[in-house]
Amino acid sequence: MKDILQHINSVDGVIGSALFSQKGEVLAHACSVLIDEASLKKAASLALECTHGLQISQTLDLLDLRYTDGHILVKSFPGAMLFLLCANAINLQVLSITLNLAVKKLEAKRLDEAHVANQPLPVESSGSNGGLLRMNITHLANKETSASFDSLGMVAVSQPTSQFISNYYNAPFKKLILTNTATGTSGTFPVMVLKEMDKQYDGSVVIGPGIERKLKVSQGDKVEVKIG
16 A cells, blocks of 8 residues: 555655544555654544544545645545645645545555455364464564564564464463474464564464474474464
């Protein structure tokens, strides 16, 4: 979605853009590094309060908040809001054409992501609630990040994988028990849930070299996964 926001930013006068959910979550953004995540979350909350407080319906094409130094534009569509920070010199007619095309692409992309999110993760199991759950072992491409949590004796999983494990065992967890069934080697490790992991890591447990040696496993091997 960020590529679509960057295309919006290419319109003369657009300083930055973001996509918020109707719950005030920041789904994606293409803003200056001077605008941090906390500021974006605050902006999402205020935009939500404004549209709800004014009882603005989804049929309103564009909300234009004008200030001395620029504009804040909010365009709502089902399930989300486009939030734009613009200069005073913005050409609203040109921008409206770009936004109409961008919204169609964003809606299609959100539908695709929702479909993927509903697909089962690539794991092996023999039934929930105490059955055997097996997952692939993998490494992060970023070796520095991998080494940082490995030095703490931690393993990592993506957010969808964390949710899947929790649902599988019907319980929250902070630690995982990983067992190499081929050798019987086992260990209990604290878990770091990484929210920004690529989808390629879904259904896998990410470990570093230290834990890899302890469990006597390699990339692509499967381990039994239980909650600790």
